Amino acid sequence: MFIIILLLVTVLTYYYGINRILGLPPGPPPLPIIGNMLSFQWDIDKVLLEWKAKYGRIFTVWLPFPMIVIGDHRILQEHVAKNGDVYLAKRNPELLMEVVSNGQYGLVFEASDIVKEQRKFALKTLHEIGFGSAALEDTVHHYAQEIVTRWKKSGENEVDVTENIMRAVGNIVWNITFGITLEFENPLLVRFRELQQETLPLMGGPAMMFMDTFPLFRKLDFLFGGHIKKLRELGAETNNYLAEAMKTTEISFNPDNQPSCYIEAFLTEQKRREEAGKPMGNFHYDQMLQSAASLWGAGFDTTVALLRMTVLELINHPEVQRKLQKEVDEVIGERRIRYDDHKQLPYMCAFLQEIYRVGNILPLTFMRQTTQDTEIEGHRIAAGTTILPQYSMVHSDPKEFERPDYFCPERHLNEQGQFVKDPRIIPFSIGKRACLGETLGRMEVFVMFATFVQNCHFTPVGKVPPAIEFTPGFSRAVTQFLVKIQPRN
Numbered sequence: 001m002f003i004i005i006l007l008l009v010t011v012l013t014y015y016y017g018i019n020r021i022l023g024l025p026p027g028p029p030p031l032p033i034i035g036n037m038l039s040f041q042w043d044i045d046k047v048l049l050e051w052k053a054k055y056g057r058i059f060t061v062w063l064p065f066p067m068i069v070i071g072d073h074r075i076l077q078e079h080v081a082k083n084g085d086v087y088l089a090k091r092n093p094e095l096l097m098e099v100v101s102n103g104q105y106g107l108v109f110e111a112s113d114i115v116k117e118q119r120k121f122a123l124k125t126l127h128e129i130g131f132g133s134a135a136l137e138d139t140v141h142h143y144a145q146e147i148v149t150r151w152k153k154s155g156e157n158e159v160d161v162t163e164n165i166m167r168a169v170g171n172i173v174w175n176i177t178f179g180i181t182l183e184f185e186n187p188l189l190v191r192f193r194e195l196q197q198e199t200l201p202l203m204g205g206p207a208m209m210f211m212d213t214f215p216l217f218r219k220l221d222f223l224f225g226g227h228i229k230k231l232r233e234l235g236a237e238t239n240n241y242l243a244e245a246m247k248t249t250e251i252s253f254n255p256d257n258q259p260s261c262y263i264e265a266f267l268t269e270q271k272r273r274e275e276a277g278k279p280m281g282n283f284h285y286d287q288m289l290q291s292a293a294s295l296w297g298a299g300f301d302t303t304v305a306l307l308r309m310t311v312l313e314l315i316n317h318p319e320v321q322r323k324l325q326k327e328v329d330e331v332i333g334e335r336r337i338r339y340d341d342h343k344q345l346p347y348m349c350a351f352l353q354e355i356y357r358v359g360n361i362l363p364l365t366f367m368r369q370t371t372q373d374t375e376i377e378g379h380r381i382a383a384g385t386t387i388l389p390q391y392s393m394v395h396s397d398p399k400e401f402e403r404p405d406y407f408c409p410e411r412h413l414n415e416q417g418q419f420v421k422d423p424r425i426i427p428f429s430i431g432k433r434a435c436l437g438e439t440l441g442r443m444e445v446f447v448m449f450a451t452f453v454q455n456c457h458f459t460p461v462g463k464v465p466p467a468i469e470f471t472p473g474f475s476r477a478v479t480q481f482l483v484k485i486q487p488r489n
């Protein structure tokens with residue numbers, strides 16, 4: 001009897017009092033051992049917002065380790081942005097990394113001790129190989145033209161816009177990474193997207209989180225749907241393709257030339273170290289391979305997903321499409337779109353800011369781990385605590401944005417019809433782990449979308465446009481939809 005009472009008291013204390021005892025922000029009561037894991041699906045936006053309404057702007061969720069969720073713009077700015085070094089490290093999904101990437105390498109989930117060095121190298125390299133340059137803008141415009149030329153020929157056919165967008169965006173990332181231009185129709189890009197589409201949903205979800213947290217259960221993978229086995233196979237196929245492409249780059253690599261892509265810059269650094277008699281350090285084969293995988297993984301589906309969503313919103317809001325067409329016709333006419341044109345296209349900027357708000361490409365931002373003791377809103381947070389900076393909770397909070405589910409570019413215009421940049425909308429994240437591809441991503445989305453509006457008119461296949469629904473998974477995208485496309489000029 002005594003043992004039962006003791007057990008009951010322990011469970012109740014844990015359930016109702018653990019956060020208070022540990023001095024953590026309040027949060028949903030956790031169950032012993034599994035914490036709040038059962039509530040933690042990847043389409044968790046709604047649950048997180050309910051918790052925010054109930055427990056405040058920061059709260060604790062147990063997975064089963066305590067994780068502090070920050071879903072408030074001011075706190076994100078004051079801590080994650082201004083105090084970047086404290087939030088530099090990620091809480092890496094070790095199992096996932098071991099299965100897919102042979103360890104914690106690359107540019108997204110690399111081990112904490114190599115982050116600063118590899119991010120510095122990546123930022124410098126991406127700038128040197130053309131981020132922000134007119135040449136890269138020309139390439140993006142060239143692919144935007146490829147897309148609309150094909151769409152214009154579609155006549156009465158029902159079109160899935162994904163295919164051409166995917167080939168164009170895929171080619172741009174491939175080029176930046178390997179310096180290789182693929183044929184527009186090259187089946188490799190299609191296979192690569194399929195691999196990513198199969199991999200991403202398996203990476204997310206409670207099964208992987210559970211096995212990551214409790215290594216003993218990895219042997220029972222077959223009971224959880226065989227995710228580990230499948231991910232290992234998909235990871236191996238992806239890595240083989242990347243290794244092949246790296247080999248091609250290596251064969252034509254000339255160390256005397258200025259690097260034209262990421263892999264060449266990596267090979268140049270290796271050569272420099274070799275000639276100086278310095279150890280390779282983290283500039284080894286696995287880091288090179290997984291950096292390529294990171295650029296591909298982070299730069300491809302994100303951009304494709306946002307561009308697909310722009311078209312879906314156009315057919316759902318014909319009056320918005322008409323306004324965009326009018327603006328482009330009046331300001332640009334038939335001349336070539338340039339990124340700089342955004343300064344003269346306020347309605348288009350408002351439309352894209354609204355896409356960035358509702359798009360929420362990462363349903364769950366990557367978890368961080370504090371690198372030192374800190375304090376947030378009066379709570380002492382120990383070094384090594386997991387933090388979730390959840391920007392989507394700002395984007396979809398009714399206290400921040402009236403009717404947040406409603407797509408409305410006008411909310412980003414002032415009385416004079418000028419575009420108002422909203423600092424609360426953070427699609428590329430902030431701080432020291434913000435997106436490395438923001439410069440390219442913003443330019444790509446603008447130049448491609450403006451070219452679509454300039455050249456094509458999109459209508460739904462039936463009388464009623466398709467619903468806006470999202471696929472679950474590590475990254476978020478609207479489900480498949482078809483459109484009809486008429487040329488505009």
Ligand code: HEM
Nearest residue numbers: 107108298299302303366427428429433434435436437441
């Ligand atoms: C419009 C498209 C894009 C969006 C919305 C986007 C958004 C994001 C977001 C939200 C993160 C997570 C940051 C965090 O953990 O706090 C991220 C990380 C990252 N992105 Fe992007 N991204 C886009 C395009 C790109 C492109 C084109 C590239 C490169 C070619 C890229 C490379 C990366 C990398 C390497 C990271 C990991 C950075 C780190 O952990 O230090 N992204 N991106």
